[in-house]
Amino acid sequence: MIENLPLKAPDPLLKIIKMFREDPRTDKIDLGVGVYKDASGNTPVMKAVKDAEAVLLAGQKTKTYVGQQGDVDFLKLVGQLAFGEMARDFVSIQAVGGTGALRLGADLLRESGGKRILLPQPCWPNHPAIVRAARLEAVDVPFFNIAEQRIDMDALFAGFATCERGDAVILQACCHNPLGADFSIEQWKQLADALNTHGLIPFIDLAYQGFGDGVDEDVAGARVLLERVPEAIMAISEAKSFGIYRERVGALFVKTAEKARAATMSNLAQIARANYSMPPDHGAAIVREVLSDNALRTSWRDELDQIRSHIKRTRRMLAAERVNSIPMHLIADQKGMFSTLPLNDAQVTALREQHGIYMTDAARINVAGLREADIPRFVEALKAVA
Ligand SMILES: Cc1ncc(COP(=O)(O)O)c(C=O)c1O
Incomplete structure (x- = not known):
């Protein structure tokens, strides 16, 4: 066969x-x-990463599994870094890189009855592959005028109008790959309105926090959107921000109503369990050490x-x-x-x-x-x- x-x-x-x-x-x-x-x-x-690894090497007492949700201190710290106080109310799970987080999010959408994910074009070439691997339909919508190097909001919103309620839209939080073109705060507000009007779910991909204008500046727009929508999915990669590409460090966050959080977590746990069971530890432990120690955090910044x-x-x-x-x-x-x-x-x-x-x-x-x-x-x- x-x-x-x-x-x-x-x-x-x-x-x-x-x-x-x-x-x-x-x-x-x-x-x-x-x-x-x-x-x-x-x-x-990065020096902070090397220093954190030295701390881990000296202090680690066990190699037993980290648990289904992953490293909860890591999740708290990266949630805070990306979404501030809002993150406390989000469901979260560690993931195998940003790619793994995107796949968990796509699988969760499918479990929720989702059928399609909109991909503003051009997109990161792995997005359609991930969507299709989760057995969802990838729908291209226009987004960017390459000749003029500008975001075309009218074309994007026209694409939204052709979709069905419950469809999700992948939006890159900052430092768009492959375009480098980010939404302004005003455009994030318009996006929130348009998503709410059409009943679409934002699926935010944050892979370059700190590479654009600054750690906080790069997520300001996504935060504005998240304050305005009832549900959202956020995939984070720490590969670039900490230069730990091969350690495969990521996380998935989900914003949903309080009553839906336990079910959301249980679904994510089940999806992860059938896929890789438990997440890898080392990279997330590095990020946890760097973010929780003032000197390492300053060195990293x-x-x-x-x-x-x-x-x-x-x-x-x-x-x-x-x-x-x-x-x-x-x-x-x-x-x-x-x-x-x-x-x-x-x-x-x-x-x-x-x-x-x-x-x-x-x-x-x-x-x-x-x-x-x-x-x-x-x-x-x-x-x-x-
Ligand atoms: C836009 C975007 N999202 C997600 C990722 C996934 O990153 P990783 O799986 O390496 O953590 C990348 C990596 O290139 C990316 O460019």
């Missing part, structure tokens, strides 16, 4: 990673991979500030350049690691083949992957193709 399985296409990003690795040019530029890189092109372990400053500086340098048809100046206003340039397939291929510059097929660039010394060459290559 297994021998009949059809071959599945590999993740398109893996293809680009492989092509980059095999490119012998020494001046090639990797803007494809979605991890933060410092000015020297490294993805270092300082390093996160440096990461954000580095990204913003690269954005400003790119925005100062003029490239024919590309509205470069808007790159400075965008947030987080990613922007998607208005380039077609032929232009993306020409950048790759003729200039050794690698971005995703959809022209997403990882701004943090661009070293200062490479900016002039990158801009000249853009001018040559655009």
Whole structure:
């Protein structure tokens, strides 16, 4: 039976990673991979994380299971960090990364009788796969004008109007992947009104807290929305904010009526139990140690500030350049690691083949992957193709 399985296409990003690795040019530029890189092109372990690991190594007394909900102190601390006092009333469960949290949320929606999840386009390419894996229908709705690099709220709301009550909508809280385009506070308020009008459930994906304007600033809009809606699902990834990608640290939070919370928790516990039983401990323990110790927390915030400053500086340098048809100046206003340039397939291929510059097929660039010394060459290559 297994021998009949059809071959599945590999993740398109893996293809680009492989092509980059095999490119012998020494001046090639990797803007494809979605991890933060410092000015020297490294993805270092944060000092606060190393220090927290030393504390854990010295103090850990057991390796028994952490329990169905996961590390409750971790959940309290990341809930507070993301949602402030509101989080106390949310149902929460630790998850295997942000991806695992998204999958738990999608499974919970299906258990609740949900049928469809709206995906404002373009979205993070794993969103549709997660939605479909939970046996829900992924519905694309327009969201962003790439040529003009702007959010199109009218198009988004027109998409909402075609949906059914009980559908959910995935909204990225900050530092949109792949667009870098975030909602303003005013737009979050409009979103809350539109969601309530159409009976849609916000499914918030928070994966880059601290990478945009600041730890609190990056969640201000999502908090405004959460205050205004009766139900919501929030998936959090700590991969980027703590630079602990491989530790797979995430959490799922659910806002619902008090009377529904016990049932919600029991459903989440059952979904998790049948999937991976208990969450991994180490990464969540690191985050718990960092957030609960004043010195470690300050050290972490300082390093996160440096990461954000580095990204913003690269954005400003790119925005100062003029490239024919590309509205470069808007790159400075965008947030987080990613922007998607208005380039077609032929232009993306020409950048790759003729200039050794690698971005995703959809022209997403990882701004943090661009070293200062490479900016002039990158801009000249853009001018040559655009
Ligand atoms: C928008 C978005 N959501 C969720 C995730 C999931 O993060 P992870 O599963 O690595 O914690 C990512 C990672 O790239 C992302 O970009």
